Amino acid sequence: MAESAALLADDVLLGYPIRQWVLSLPIPLRLLLARYPSELGKVLGIIHRAISTYIVNRAGFSNKQAKTGAVTLIQRFGSALNLNIHFHMLFLEGAINENTWGGTTFTRIKAPCHNDMVELVHTISQRIARYLEKVGLVQRDMENSYLNLPVDDEDSLLQLQGASVSYRIAMGPQQGQKVFTLQTLPASTEGEYGQLANTSGFSLHAGVFANADEPEKLERLCRYISRPAISEQRLSMTDHRKVRYELKTPYRDGTTHVLFDPIDFIGKLAALIPPPRLNLTRFFGVFAPNSNLRAKVTASQRGKNSPRLVNIEDGQPNRPYHASGMTWAQRLKRVFNIDITDCEKCHKHNVTIIACIIDTHVIQKILAHLEKTYSVSSQAPLLPPLRAPPDDQYDEDFTVQRDFDFGV
Numbered sequence: 125m126a127e128s129a130a131l132l133a134d135d136v137l138l139g140y141p142i143r144q145w146v147l148s149l150p151i152p153l154r155l156l157l158a159r160y161p162s163e164l165g166k167v168l169g170i171i172h173r174a175i176s177t178y179i180v181n182r183a184g185f186s187n188k189q190a191k192t193g194a195v196t197l198i199q200r201f202g203s204a205l206n207l208n209i210h211f212h213m214l215f216l217e218g219a220i221n222e223n224t225w226g227g228t229t230f231t232r233i234k235a236p237c238h239n240d241m242v243e244l245v246h247t248i249s250q251r252i253a254r255y256l257e258k259v260g261l262v263q264r265d266m267e268n269s270y271l272n273l274p275v276d277d278e279d280s281l282l283q284l285q286g287a288s289v290s291y292r293i294a295m296g297p298q299q300g301q302k303v304f305t306l307q308t309l310p311a312s313t314e315g316e317y318g319q320l321a322n323t324s325g326f327s328l329h330a331g332v333f334a335n336a337d338e339p340e341k342l343e344r345l346c347r348y349i350s351r352p353a354i355s356e357q358r359l360s361m362t363d364h365r366k367v368r369y370e371l372k373t374p375y376r377d378g379t380t381h382v383l384f385d386p387i388d389f390i391g392k393l394a395a396l397i398p399p400p401r402l403n404l405t406r407f408f409g410v411f412a413p414n415s416n417l418r419a420k421v422t423a424s425q426r427g428k429n430s431p432r433l434v435n436i437e438d439g440q441p442n443r444p445y446h447a448s449g450m451t452w453a454q455r456l457k458r459v460f461n462i463d464i465t466d467c468e469k470c471h472k473h474n475v476t477i478i479a480c481i482i483d484t485h486v487i488q489k490i491l492a493h494l495e496k497t498y499s500v501s502s503q504a505p506l507l508p509p510l511r512a513p514p515d516d517q518y519d520e521d522f523t524v525q526r527d528f529d530f531g532v
Contacts, residue, residue: 129346135424150325190221193409241321288395
């Protein structure tokens with residue numbers, strides 16, 4: 125997560141104002157895309173063309189004169205460990221066009237208003253519906269439309285996905301019932317947001333923005349959209365052997381926790397696993413791999429006609445440039461704020477990393493030598509001496525006090 129966020133913040137999006145666009149889908153469409161993951165690319169293309177056309181036109185250009193760029197992360201999970209396929213899209217807050225001198229010019233736009241959001245979400249929903257009807261996944265009649273989703277009784281994954289997307293128990297004696305929730309807060313009314321629009325189950329939000337001079341905010345945003353599905357800090361077991369998961373943000377009805385049986389919890393995790401070889405990070409516009417402007421607009425200068433492609437030593441001028449990953453020292457400093465190059469005695473950055481030892485046999489020899497050199501017996505005892513367990517006959521007058529769980 126941290127390295128993916130650092131790659132986006134440092135090598136791709138650095139130096140530009142970025143706005144996050146989040147599109148949520150109707151529940152039937154979430155199940156449809158989970159069942160047919162090959163349609164994700166087509167649906168994302170429809171969404172990207174609608175938003176990018178709006179941005180380019182707002183900047184005063186046509187699609188032939190200028191382009192914008194976006195990085196989209198496909199998230200398959202909701203806050204309650206439910207199957208919720210939605211898209212986090214980091215769009216440039218403007219358009220980029222090439223000038224006559226071979227350089228690029230960035231034209232910034234104003235933030236979208238509520239009317240723009242309503243028009244966009246209507247356009248996106250209509251185009252997606254027309255496409256799904258064209259490929260035969262949606263059928264319409266005079267009154268309504270419905271999914272053409274074949275049901276296979278032997279397909280257990282489809283049953284898990286259907287239960288997960290509708291907040292129902294998938295396995296166990298309570299199969300088909302709603303997931304048990306804890307409501308520890310009073311219900312709240314839904315607020316009005318200017319940069320939020322809803323229609324027919326589609327929800328488009330564009331209220332989060334990071335300016336060009338806010339790299340820390342941009343990295344926090346990249347970490348948020350690239351986070352894993354489960355937070356171990358919010359996962360626990362109750363005294364009744366239930367799996368309890370705390371919501372990051374309480375629901376409007378006051379729900380703060382969801383509870384699962386262990387077997388149903390495993391079923392929820394199985395429904396969230398993406399199919400093999402499905403890329404959950406997509407690059408569009410000027411950030412696309414085949415874009416002619418990618419090397420000019422990204423900080424890493426990766427892409428076609430990149431100055432970093434030239435390598436005179438091996439005589440391969442067209443060899444792609446690959447960014448090196450962070451070292452363990454860089455990752456510790458960036459994620460946990462632990463700087464191992466800082467001396468503990470003089471507090472100066474004068475510690476040099478000599479090597480990274482990963483051989484198990486060598487590590488064991490080093491630890492054995494340190495244990496022999498600095499034996500525990502030569503130091504003051506750190507723990508009290510060991511003793512045998514007490515006999516049962518002396519415990520009759522005592523009552524074992526269990527720890528109370530105040531989070532229930």
